[in-house]
Amino acid sequence: MSPFRFQVTARAGRARVGLLPTPHGTVETPLFMPVGTQGSVKGLLPRDLKEIGSQVLLANTYHLLLRPGPERVRAFGGLHGFAGWKGPWLTDSGGFQVMSLGHLRRIDERGVVFQSHLNGDLVELTPERSIAVQEALGADLIMAFDECPPYPSPREYLKASLERTLRWLERSLKAKTRPDQGLFGITQGGTDPTLRRLSTLETLRFDLPGYAIGGLAVGESKEEMFPMVELSTALLPEERPRYLMGVGHPEDLVAAMGLGVDLFDCVYPTRTGRFGSALVPEGRLNLKNARHLEEKEPLEEGCDCYACQNFSRGYIAHLVRSGEMLGAILLSLHNLRFLHRLTEGAKAAIREGRYGDFARAFAERRFGREV
Amino acid sequence: MSPFRFQVTARAGRARVGLLPTPHGTVETPLFMPVGTQGSVKGLLPRDLKEIGSQVLLANTYHLLLRPGPERVRAFGGLHGFAGWKGPWLTDSGGFQVMSLGHLRRIDERGVVFQSHLNGDLVELTPERSIAVQEALGADLIMAFDECPPYPSPREYLKASLERTLRWLERSLKAKTRPDQGLFGITQGGTDPTLRRLSTLETLRFDLPGYAIGGLAVGESKEEMFPMVELSTALLPEERPRYLMGVGHPEDLVAAMGLGVDLFDCVYPTRTGRFGSALVPEGRLNLKNARHLEEKEPLEEGCDCYACQNFSRGYIAHLVRSGEMLGAILLSLHNLRFLHRLTEGAKAAIREGRYGDFARAFAERRFGREV
Ligand SMILES: [Zn+2]
Ligand SMILES: [Zn+2]
Numbered sequence: 065m066s067p068f069r070f071q072v073t074a075r076a077g078r079a080r081v082g083l084l085p086t087p088h089g090t091v092e093t094p095l096f097m098p099v100g101t102q103g104s105v106k107g108l109l110p111r112d113l114k115e116i117g118s119q120v121l122l123a124n125t126y127h128l129l130l131r132p133g134p135e136r137v138r139a140f141g142g143l144h145g146f147a148g149w150k151g152p153w154l155t156d157s158g159g160f161q162v163m164s165l166g167h168l169r170r171i172d173e174r175g176v177v178f179q180s181h182l183n184g185d186l187v188e189l190t191p192e193r194s195i196a197v198q199e200a201l202g203a204d205l206i207m208a209f210d211e212c213p214p215y216p217s218p219r220e221y222l223k224a225s226l227e228r229t230l231r232w233l234e235r236s237l238k239a240k241t242r243p244d245q246g247l248f249g250i251t252q253g254g255t256d257p258t259l260r261r262l263s264t265l266e267t268l269r270f271d272l273p274g275y276a277i278g279g280l281a282v283g284e285s286k287e288e289m290f291p292m293v294e295l296s297t298a299l300l301p302e303e304r305p306r307y308l309m310g311v312g313h314p315e316d317l318v319a320a321m322g323l324g325v326d327l328f329d330c331v332y333p334t335r336t337g338r339f340g341s342a343l344v345p346e347g348r349l350n351l352k353n354a355r356h357l358e359e360k361e362p363l364e365e366g367c368d369c370y371a372c373q374n375f376s377r378g379y380i381a382h383l384v385r386s387g388e389m390l391g392a393i394l395l396s397l398h399n400l401r402f403l404h405r406l407t408e409g410a411k412a413a414i415r416e417g418r419y420g421d422f423a424r425a426f427a428e429r430r431f432g433r434e435v
Numbered sequence: 436m437s438p439f440r441f442q443v444t445a446r447a448g449r450a451r452v453g454l455l456p457t458p459h460g461t462v463e464t465p466l467f468m469p470v471g472t473q474g475s476v477k478g479l480l481p482r483d484l485k486e487i488g489s490q491v492l493l494a495n496t497y498h499l500l501l502r503p504g505p506e507r508v509r510a511f512g513g514l515h516g517f518a519g520w521k522g523p524w525l526t527d528s529g530g531f532q533v534m535s536l537g538h539l540r541r542i543d544e545r546g547v548v549f550q551s552h553l554n555g556d557l558v559e560l561t562p563e564r565s566i567a568v569q570e571a572l573g574a575d576l577i578m579a580f581d582e583c584p585p586y587p588s589p590r591e592y593l594k595a596s597l598e599r600t601l602r603w604l605e606r607s608l609k610a611k612t613r614p615d616q617g618l619f620g621i622t623q624g625g626t627d628p629t630l631r632r633l634s635t636l637e638t639l640r641f642d643l644p645g646y647a648i649g650g651l652a653v654g655e656s657k658e659e660m661f662p663m664v665e666l667s668t669a670l671l672p673e674e675r676p677r678y679l680m681g682v683g684h685p686e687d688l689v690a691a692m693g694l695g696v697d698l699f700d701c702v703y704p705t706r707t708g709r710f711g712s713a714l715v716p717e718g719r720l721n722l723k724n725a726r727h728l729e730e731k732e733p734l735e736e737g738c739d740c741y742a743c744q745n746f747s748r749g750y751i752a753h754l755v756r757s758g759e760m761l762g763a764i765l766l767s768l769h770n771l772r773f774l775h776r777l778t779e780g781a782k783a784a785i786r787e788g789r790y791g792d793f794a795r796a797f798a799e800r801r802f803g804r805e806v
Contacts, residue, residue: 107760110745127757146753379518379519382507383473389764
């Protein structure tokens, strides 16, 4: 298969199963991509990730730009050589994290200048620089440099910003030199349907291997977010993967897969694991709750992950309470496996034309009622 | 083989290879036992420990007594059921850690009263209570309750203390009810040869499945420690395992194995790993040192561990600098594997009657000169 040429292999309503070929392997969608912010999914060995069904890892351009720096990663053969994960990588553009983590000093047509959260250095990031950094990092999938406005933002700002993001997309594409990386455009427009439609249609003037739905999951309600997802996937071409950035709550994955989203990433499963919680079909278990100390059952009955196959809730609750690293590790492992099982279940349901049943069964366990 | 009936299978000088049967498998000595203080070797999955050749894990009675409590561990089937490591466990008596971590409030013939470092509760530990706790924890190898005097201590104190430790050993044995646990006695006597000999000979009046050399590696110099080890192993019976508690520096293992020590434990390999250092034949690499950031070679050329097979020093140095858990995990994994390879190499050398050559070759790399 020619790299980045996405193929839909099954459909159920708007939900779909697809194959996305990359230079480091073909992956099957829908899929959830674990986040390895600094080139490591916190606490997990690459072989553990492979075992639980991870296919693509995400790394953050902002973090790796600051440390260890793109040239050092390049010198080690890019992320594939540096970080021990030999499958596909995806890097974000850095734009989002400049705004959320860096101390933003200036944003204008040229790009952004921010102060490093590590040492206070002033650093400039432009579309050209973002692409250069992402080329040094060498991920299979890279992102156009975009501006992700905070929520809420005034309409005029959203409009000016999405137009700038379009110009930055054009510059990102011009700057790109490596044929072995697929560049995704990112749509913006906040939660304004007209602007979201405008951003999507204008982004579609560029024929790209994939499109990301950006600027969501930044604080708006679910009632505001999902109409934007629905509107987006209705406009986006069938034969391109759609990536909903920063979304990782199981119920959101189920809803978004139903709307035809193919790719997801979020720190949620690993972060909530480090904070002592396990994802289960009914919601979330807080292992800090004293009642779990006596429970002999696994985090989730029937889960095939190493944590559930070998340890009780009681032991993991003890680890969490004792501040033992292994608690965070086992919870992260299970939580990622939970999301991977969710997308695997979704794929099977789509193939069998019963995605609606799948989503209803999920909601019934999750919310305790038929929906 | 009848449980705990140690068999020497090869000898080279005073060094020996032996087999120690336990209810959860027969282990081969000399061996290093990773420390799982709270029932978890920090950051490592039991399957990772198995892969690198760990045979016995140690857990601390003091910690597990305070949290989650012995009855809870018993309710989960003891450490084997609770903590996911199905091979043999060893528990210490709690005595050493009461004195180093607890706020000791009283020590007398009956036992010790200390204040928990977790919540300030007053807790009593006596020989009878230590054995009852260790029976609830269910380790294969358990330790008599002893007093480990600080270094240095006045001779009169050392003498009174070792005599009390002997009375506590007798009480520990009387309190013991489980036939599926082997109880080791612990010799004391500080660095005073006469007292050390006295303690050892008096301890040997009890026919036990193994003997631990206690009260060393508590601050004395190597020049003071090794004569005590030598004196002890000369007195201890050939057909019983000898356990040198708290020793885990590679050069000390090589010297002590040469003197006929069979078992070791220490937090050193995992703790130094969490602090960013790797054990290598030449000594210790501090991965915080900037020069490692550019190094593409593994922690140790030729090491068969997952860390060395998949990652560069440069990547691990990046993880350490970035505060990523994975750095501590990979270093702990390698450091334990380093010690396991060391004892495996020693076993092979003993079988071939060339332990002296082995120790010389080790020292040559370690200290850069022939010794
Ligand atoms: Zn699980
Ligand atoms: Zn290694």
